Amino acid sequence: MMLRYLATGSFLLAISDFVGVSESSACRYIDQTCRAIAKQKQKFMSFPMNDVDTKSVVTGFYSRSRFPRVIGAIDCTHIKIQSPGGDNGETFRNRKGLIKGYLLGDGGCFGVLKRRFPVLSKGITVNLSNTQAIIVACAVMHNICIDMHDEVPNDLCEDNYDENVREENFFDLPGNTRGRQERDRVIRDHFANLQ
Numbered sequence: 001m002m003l004r005y006l007a008t009g010s011f012l013l014a015i016s017d018f019v020g021v022s023e024s025s026a027c028r029y030i031d032q033t034c035r036a037i038a039k040q041k042q043k044f045m046s047f048p049m050n051d052v053d054t055k056s057v058v059t060g061f062y063s064r065s066r067f068p069r070v071i072g073a074i075d076c077t078h079i080k081i082q083s084p085g086g087d088n089g090e091t092f093r094n095r096k097g098l099i100k101g102y103l104l105g106d107g108g109c110f111g112v113l114k115r116r117f118p119v120l121s122k123g124i125t126v127n128l129s130n131t132q133a134i135i136v137a138c139a140v141m142h143n144i145c146i147d148m149h150d151e152v153p154n155d156l157c158e159d160n161y162d163e164n165v166r167e168e169n170f171f172d173l174p175g176n177t178r179g180r181q182e183r184d185r186v187i188r189d190h191f192a193n194l195q
Contacts, residue, residue: 001015001016001018001019001021001026001029001030002029002030002033002034004018004019005026005030005119006117006118006119006134006137006138006141007116007117007118007119008118008119009118009119009120009121009122009123011125012026012027012030012125012126015030027126027130030126030130030134031126031130031133031134033137034130034133034134034136034137035133035137037136037137037140037141038132038133038136038137038140040140041136041139041140044139044140044143044144044147045139045140045143047071047072048071054071057070057071057072058070058071061073066184075109075110077110077114077120078094078098078100079100079120079123079124079135080098080099080100080121080122080123080124081099081100081123081124081125081128081131082099082123082124082125082126082127082128082131083099084127084128109142112142112152113138113139113142115152116138116141116142116145116152117138117141117142119134119138120135120138
């Protein structure tokens with residue numbers, strides 16, 4: 001039930017009808033399962049903790065993007081959420097007037113994350129505490145999928161495009177020669193002399 005909810009972004013009522021339980025039972029089950037998965041975040045969400053790990057990350061960034069001495073990239077995405085209401089309700093309203101939470105993480109990961117778990121694109125309509133557990137559980141499961149070399153099919157959720165989603169390999173797309181040339185110029189002009 002929890003995986004169906006995360007993988008479809010359907011309303012809890014539709015999920016509960018599908019499996020034959022009440023909506024409140026579905027909400028409780030999904031919340032408990034997501035919280036149990038989110039508790040595993042220390043195992044699956046981390047930064048380099050020693051020199052060997054740091055050198056591995058630096059080498060990976062250089063191999064992929066030719067940026068030297070980089071140990072991480074920060075990105076942000078918007079996730080539609082239900083207004084938490086109260087005094088802090090307006091804190092979550094973005095410049096477009098929509099209620100959204102912000103998720104920070106490694107650069108370029110959000111497109112795949114949102115395709116793998118469309119609930120993050122369609123919106124989460126549970127209370128804020130449950131919303132946080134759902135988002136962290138999606139990130140944990142996403143990292144497990146990466147560790148297991150599980151690829152997201154290209155055609156998965158193409159109709160759920162989100163304006164904030166960027167493709168991981170944007171610079172490698174055909175016809176993006178100018179973007180690649182500009183990136184290579186920045187690297188050459190600003191990073192070439194770094195060791």
